Amino acid sequence: MSTQTKKGRSLNSSYQAGTILKEYWEDAARHQAEGRPIAWVSGNVPIELFWSMGVFPVYPENYSAIIASIQRAQEFCEEAEQRGFSNDLCSYSRVNLGIVLGKGIQDPGLPFGGLPRPDMLVTTRIPCLIQVKWWEAVREFFKVPLFVVDATMIDLPVREDQRQHYLGQIRELIPIMESKLGVRFHEDKFLEALKLSDEAAGLWLDLLDTRAAVPSPVGSREMCGNVFPLVAMLGSSRPIAFFKRLLEESKECVKAGKGAVENEKIRLGWDNIPMWYNLKFFSDVEDQDIIFTYETYLRYVWGGRMDLKDPWTAFADKHLDVWLNYSIDQRVRTLLSDIPKFKLDGFVFHQNHSCKRFAMGQKDAAVAIQEKLGVPSLFIDSDMADPRAFSEAQSRVKMEAFIELLQAKKK
Amino acid sequence: MIQAELEQILSDPLESTRQLSREGHRVIGCCDSYVPEEFIHALGMVPVRLLGSAESITLADSHLPVFAGRLSRSIFDQGLKGNLGHLAGVALSNSSDSIRTLYDLWERHIPAQWAGLVDVPAVLQGETNKRVFRSAMLKFLKQLEKLAGRSLDPAELRRSIAVYNENRRLLKKAASLLENSPQRLSAGTYLDAVLSGFLIPKERHNHLLRQITEAAGAKQAAPGQGLVPLHISGPILVDRSFIPLLEQCGATMGSEDLGTGSRYFWDEVSEAGDPVEQVIARYWSKIPESYKTPLEPRWLHLSARFGSGHSKGVIFVVEKYSDEDQYDYPIFRDRLQQRGIPSLQLDAEFILESEQARTRVQTFVDIVKGRVS
Numbered sequence: 017m018s019t020q021t022k023k024g025r026s027l028n029s030s031y032q033a034g035t036i037l038k039e040y041w042e043d044a045a046r047h048q049a050e051g052r053p054i055a056w057v058s059g060n061v062p063i064e065l066f067w068s069m070g071v072f073p074v075y076p077e078n079y080s081a082i083i084a085s086i087q088r089a090q091e092f093c094e095e096a097e098q099r100g101f102s103n104d105l106c107s108y109s110r111v112n113l114g115i116v117l118g119k120g121i122q123d124p125g126l127p128f129g130g131l132p133r134p135d136m137l138v139t140t141r142i143p144c145l146i147q148v149k150w151w152e153a154v155r156e157f158f159k160v161p162l163f164v165v166d167a168t169m170i171d172l173p174v175r176e177d178q179r180q181h182y183l184g185q186i187r188e189l190i191p192i193m194e195s196k197l198g199v200r201f202h203e204d205k206f207l208e209a210l211k212l213s214d215e216a217a218g219l220w221l222d223l224l225d226t227r228a229a230v231p232s233p234v235g236s237r238e239m240c241g242n243v244f245p246l247v248a249m250l251g252s253s254r255p256i257a258f259f260k261r262l263l264e265e266s267k268e269c270v271k272a273g274k275g276a277v278e279n280e281k282i283r284l285g286w287d288n289i290p291m292w293y294n295l296k297f298f299s300d301v302e303d304q305d306i307i308f309t310y311e312t313y314l315r316y317v318w319g320g321r322m323d324l325k326d327p328w329t330a331f332a333d334k335h336l337d338v339w340l341n342y343s344i345d346q347r348v349r350t351l352l353s354d355i356p357k358f359k360l361d362g363f364v365f366h367q368n369h370s371c372k373r374f375a376m377g378q379k380d381a382a383v384a385i386q387e388k389l390g391v392p393s394l395f396i397d398s399d400m401a402d403p404r405a406f407s408e409a410q411s412r413v414k415m416e417a418f419i420e421l422l423q424a425k426k427k
Numbered sequence: 428m429i430q431a432e433l434e435q436i437l438s439d440p441l442e443s444t445r446q447l448s449r450e451g452h453r454v455i456g457c458c459d460s461y462v463p464e465e466f467i468h469a470l471g472m473v474p475v476r477l478l479g480s481a482e483s484i485t486l487a488d489s490h491l492p493v494f495a496g497r498l499s500r501s502i503f504d505q506g507l508k509g510n511l512g513h514l515a516g517v518a519l520s521n522s523s524d525s526i527r528t529l530y531d532l533w534e535r536h537i538p539a540q541w542a543g544l545v546d547v548p549a550v551l552q553g554e555t556n557k558r559v560f561r562s563a564m565l566k567f568l569k570q571l572e573k574l575a576g577r578s579l580d581p582a583e584l585r586r587s588i589a590v591y592n593e594n595r596r597l598l599k600k601a602a603s604l605l606e607n608s609p610q611r612l613s614a615g616t617y618l619d620a621v622l623s624g625f626l627i628p629k630e631r632h633n634h635l636l637r638q639i640t641e642a643a644g645a646k647q648a649a650p651g652q653g654l655v656p657l658h659i660s661g662p663i664l665v666d667r668s669f670i671p672l673l674e675q676c677g678a679t680m681g682s683e684d685l686g687t688g689s690r691y692f693w694d695e696v697s698e699a700g701d702p703v704e705q706v707i708a709r710y711w712s713k714i715p716e717s718y719k720t721p722l723e724p725r726w727l728h729l730s731a732r733f734g735s736g737h738s739k740g741v742i743f744v745v746e747k748y749s750d751e752d753q754y755d756y757p758i759f760r761d762r763l764q765q766r767g768i769p770s771l772q773l774d775a776e777f778i779l780e781s782e783q784a785r786t787r788v789q790t791f792v793d794i795v796k797g798r799v800s
Contacts, residue, residue, distance in 0.1 A: 099757055100756060100757035100760055100772070101753070101754070101757055102753040102756075102774075104494065104747065104748055104750070104753065105750055105753055105754065106750070109754075141548075141549050141550065144524055145523060145524050145549055145718060145750075145751065146524070146750055146754075148549065148550075148720050149717075149750060149751055149754035149755070150754065152720065152721075152722055152754065152755075152758070153754055153757070153758060156758050156761075164549075164550045164552075164720055166548040166549055166550040166556055166559075168521055168546045168548070168559075168563075169521075169527060169531075177559070177562065181548075181555060181556075181559045184554070184555030184558070184559075185553065185555050185556070187555075188553050188554070188555060343531050344528065344531040344532065344535065345531065345534075345535070367492055369494050372492070372494055372495065372524055372525070372748075372750070373524045373528075375492050375494070376491060376492065376495055376524065376525065376528040377528060377531065377532075378492075379489060379490050379491070379492075380490060380532070380535060
């Protein structure tokens with residue numbers, strides 16, 4: 017089995033991820049400068065609608081993750097806390113509120129020159145209720161229209177009443193966007209956006225599937241850096257070429273038996289959002305010939321295929337079929353099916369203080385995969401953006417002990 | 428004598444609900460303000476509120492992280508330990524993310540006990556959500572009918588609505604006696620009167636409330652005059668020692684908009700028209716809790732209750748990890764500040780009594796007193 021060098025990206029195309037991210041934020045600023053509408057949106061909003069209507073969807077969540085990755089989250093979290101927002105609240109929101117209520121979104125010291133001002137706020141209950149509360153706090157400052165897309169939790173398959181609930185709200189959202197933002201909905205453009213979205217999602221899922229191969233062609237750290245176009249750009253053409261190149265490269269690696277780590281010995285799965293300020297956590301593990309090759313966050317939170325023979329149904333189902341909107345039973349069933357497919361030896365659950373909806377049910381899932389599959393788990397107690405919640409030494413010790421356990425089990 | 432009865436009900440809440448079971452009632456533990464209690468009542472069962480407890484949590488921690496919050500962890504712990512075994516079932520709603528998860532956990536780990544879900548939307552706006560809200564309520568009614576083994580009789584529902592509406596009117600009367608200057612109902616009695624209603628049948632509670640309000644109405648003033656009246660806001664206040672703590676600091680509760688207070692009982696059900704539809708309409712349009720959007724009606728209720736009383740400041744009692752209320756606090760604080768009204772947030776995990784809380788309350792009361800004088 018041949019191997020690649022450990023440092024650097026496993027897939028050369030991954031180096032484009034930073035360029036795409038930069039262009040996205042530059043495009044947002046340009047869009048606003050040209051007098052076109054900006055909506056601040058959150059994870060799992062009906063993203064294709066925005067692209068098809070010429071409304072630029074700005075993701076403060078992504079911006080908070082960027083802030084965390086450049087080790088600046090703490091200062092903005094503290095800013096929000098000084099203004100009364102508890103340090104128990106979602107750290108993405110604290111970073112954002114710290115920016116908004118502190119020096120402001122146009123502070124030249126911010127990455128990409130800051131955030132464009134929203135003309136409208138759109139969020140959804142699908143991932144969690146916290147998104148809604150966060151946007152209410154943001155609206156208090158910007159005084160712009162707010163629309164919330166609601167949903168109740170699902171067990172697959174999506175029920176017809178849940179689908180109609182979703183679509184009914186979309187039908188209410190469209191005329192509001194038209195009247196508040198001065199844009200027009202054209203179904204043909206929307207269907208084209210769905211087509212682009214589905215194509216990109218298909219490529220992404222195929223890419224993730226290549227990681228079931230032994231050795232795995234690409235690890236979690238790199239894939240966390242590649243996911244952004246799936247989050248924010250579905251419905252535009254930009255992600256397709258990028259994901260296509262990643263997929264081609266990954267397939268080539270699989271064909272050639274090239275692994276992301278030398279002598280892959282142990283394969284791991286990861287649950288919850290990563291610690292953006294410490295993605296090195298993944299690469300440190302990879303240095304020990306261990307690969308994280310499966311993530312619920314990358315597979316079931318963004319994207320999803322659509323059967324476009326019935327586009328509206330497919331659109332609704334895709335947006336409701338999200339890990340965070342799954343019942344605990346559905347999450348357990350999904351893991352029990354995926355873990356053997358990806359040949360995982362162990363699973364790491366990130367008990368992410370900031371994403372409670374993700375974290376609740378993890379303990380049941382851990383018991384189920386141990387009992388049904390004999391796959392042991394580790395819990396890392398931390399936070400996705402606030403580094404104060406992460407204990408480097410404690411996590412390292414726990415991880416080392418877990419690896420020893422897995423190594424002993426493999427013998 | 429009334430105080431002794433309240434004391435007996437509240438000294439051991441679980442025992443009070445156990446007593447109902449021993450008396451032959453089918454008791455349903457309800458988890459929040461969106462469980463349509465009138466349906467349960469009309470089907471011959473007794474709805475009580477699951478209020479959790481301050482006891483140490485052991486079994487639930489194997490399933491829920493600490494940051495799921497004390498209420499859901501505590502209720503689940505009680506369930507796992509069999510302390511809620513006397514209940515014919517539990518009714519949960521799609522409220523906070525923690526409570527919604529609690530329903531899944533109940534189904535998985537306490538399958539022998541009936542668990543109903545009122546799967547209503549979080550967004551109480553728009554025609555689509557209104558339709559889904561109605562449909563979720565009707566679905567819950569069907570679950571209840573199955574549990575009760577019979578269909579809902581509209582005449583019985585009308586009677587239940589009347590009982591509940593009387594309860595709400597009596598509680599509003601109690602609130603007005605609390606808000607009166609001089610206060611005619613003491614804050615301690617008011618809190619006990621409100622909390623006891625979660626643990627006994629509403630008919631008995633109405634009887635108690637009539638006695639309490641008549642006795643208070645006959646007085647010129649309740650004891651404890653000279654204390655600074657403060658408005659108390661927040662999702663849940665079950666710690667009865669909070670009122671003595673306030674009083675020791677020179678203040679009292681002069682008005683409230685608590686989730687376990689006026690937000691729970693303020694809105695009545697219209698007694699005209701189809702009773703099922705009217706119950707649903709009441710829950711759709713009631714003062715929304717912090718886990719519902721929009722927040723404006725909640726703010727308006729806070730403002731109205733504050734305005735009706737003579738309170739001089741606001742204390743927000745916010746449960747740790749109750750994210751929804753923690754997001755609301757800075758918004759409401761700033762709006763109050765713009766009106767020149769001081770406020771304080773107190774973190775609680777059911778229990779408020781601590782030296783830190785006492786110091787903070789004392790300091791706040793001193794500030795408020797300084798502004799008043």
